[in-house]
Amino acid sequence: MEETISLKELFQTIKKRLGLIVLLTVLATALSGVVSYLLLTPIYQSSTQLLVNQSQNEQGTVDVNQIRSNVEIISTYNVLIKTPAILDKVSQELNGQETYSTLSSIITVAAEGNSQVLKITVQHPDPVMAASIANTTAQVFQNEVPTLMNVDNVKILSPAQVGENPSPIKPQPVLNMAIAFVVGLMAGVGLAFLLEFLDNTIKNEQDIEKLLELPVLGSITVIEDKDIQQAIRQQRQAKTRTRGETVGS
Structure with a gap:
């Protein structure tokens, strides 16, 4: 079975790893700003x-x-x-x-x-x-x-002259931070897709079909404890109403 990747899956992957992408982008930009403003010597x-x-x-x-x-x-x-x-x-x-x-x-x-x-x-x-x-x-x-x-x-x-408020030609913090932003964003997106590629866990029916190469006949939904408790209460309430109607008649 030939595997295809749709735009929807790409956007889902980005959305799923959005926190990681944003974190790497912010860290790269902040690190570039710290280095440019505090560590590099102005020239x-x-x-x-x-x-x-x-x-x-x-x-x-x-x-x-x-x-x-x-x-x-x-x-x-x-x-x-x-x-x-x-x-x-x-x-x-x-x-x-x-x-x-x-x-x-x-x-x-x-x-x-x-x-x-x-x-x-x-x-x-x-x-x-x-x-x-x-x-x-x-x-x-x-x-x-x-x-x-x-x-x-x-x-x-x-002759060369010195102005009243000379400005350094380097580093250029704004340019460095802009480059770091782009690099961090690309690295974040690349890492997100890499993690998604390495993740071999089964998440849905499509993953089962790809793995077993067999069609899915049915699925059992996950029932949480609160849903079970709610169903029991509704059943008890229904029985109580039925008994009340029987006594009244």
Whole structure:
């Protein structure tokens, strides 16, 4: 006999295990909120922008080839900024508060699209320190480029600044709790169906037919004690009324 699962059975399973599903969803969401708000360290981000200048020719017009060269050299600058030649000096400027390995892990360098603007981004638990590292890195790089590359085409376009009320970029508690809610809900539903699949007890006539592959001819309902007592009282009352009618006649 081929087994089929109807939508009604699916909804019945969800309804039967609704408490478990809700419990797992609430626990996952609450745990995510506790971890996000109380255990994870807030990380702040600060960035500064560098401009790789284009040069002008004797007629005062922009040299297109020089612009293309400046854009291409940005890839070299991306690598150069995170080398010990730059970051060791940044560490010295910061009085050794951050080591080369630490600076290398928290600093990100990337070009702004295909422009001549280079962006240095720093992520740090202290917003003031993040801005300080970004500005120090930009300044050290600007000072060292003429020596390392024999060019002087870098200017600080926009230094990093700290706002009055800086907000951390991570963790994001609301997003984490939303993800935990969805994961908890899916886990709860999955566990509910797993428990239902592992439950091999016989609950109704359909289960008997599936197990024995025989039709059910009849069933005996469950009679509770209160139903028996009620039936006895009704029977006694009926006998009393019958006797009263007999005496009266």
